[in-house]
Amino acid sequence: MTTPASANATTATTTSRSVVDVLPPVRALEGEGYPVRRAFPTPRIPRLDPFLTVDQVGPVALGPGEPRGSGPEHPHRGFESITYVLDGDIEYADSTGSHGVVRPGGVRWLTAGAGVLDTAQPTAAFRAAGGLQHQLQIWVNLPAELKGLRPRTRNQGAERIPVVRRLDGSWFKVIAGSALGATGPFRTLVPVTVVHASVAPGASAVLPAPVGRNAAVYVLSGSGKVASRELADGDLAVLAHDGDSVRVEGGPVGTDLLFLSGEPIGEPVVRSGPFVMNTPQEIDRAFDDYANDRLGRSED
Secondary structure (H helix, E strand, O other): OOOOHHHHHHHHOOOEOOEEEEEOOEEEEEOOOEEEEEEEOEOOEOOEOOEEEEEEEEEEEEOOOOOOOOOOOEEEEOEEEEEEEEEOOEEEEEOOOOEEEEOOOOEEEEEOOOOEEEEEEOOHHHHHHOEEEEEEEEEEEOOHHHOOOOOEEEEEOHHHOOEEEOOOOOEEEEEEOEEOOEEOOEOOOOOEEEEEEEEOOOOEEEEEOOOOOEEEEEEEEEEEEEOOEEEOOOOEEEEOOOOOEEEEEEEEEEEEEEEEEEOOOOOOOEEEOOEEEOOHHHHHHHHHHHHOOOOOOOOO
16 A cells, blocks of 8 residues: 655654753752752652653762762662763773763663673862863662662773754754664663763744653753743753653753653662662662672672
């Protein structure tokens, strides 16, 4: 059966999602005492399955000796963390033997899996000189069948992460998943899309939010609109499940946005500090393994 061209065009069109809620961030201290602006978890949104955490560090101008990191070696189990450095740097080392530096525009993707011991600090040069510090920390849950994976780290510099640029000055950096004809460099264990978008004043774009996925837009700076809903700096717009795309617009001075979409895992989540598991018993085992020097070792 031949399908008319007009029908093909109709099939290719998208339906824009609406905004179900707009939530303010909370403030917290992490690591060595550096402040973060937390989109979630908050009392109103404990998670956005499969995403567990979105923390924004800065942007803040720091003097010599002021940049701070995660502190001493610490454990993780049961999830993945994405460290995206916009300004400053992070030097990391973990119990897999991985070691490196994430510089501006780069991303470190850590799959904690069965367990890893990790540390992340500003480089000695950045800590000594000071400067602008700005980072995002995003946690993605793993389903039960993948929580026992051997841990691994991947580090991609800015030059390896595709950026879609437009004549109006807007750009869209695709960290994971696919959007606007570009695909991020990280193979994701859970289907997710992560995009850093800079939308010029008065400009707009349509980002993919496939049916069945949870999706949200977090305003990193400036102001704009998401699905015609006005958003200010720090707002998190949670999208309804009534379409397969979302329209974003830049306000009077433009806006920087973090766009997230992900396929929900739909399993129980028990979270305690650096561990994310499915049952309280698994959390107890994680703490016991850490206390007895079993977590993050070769037998995990």
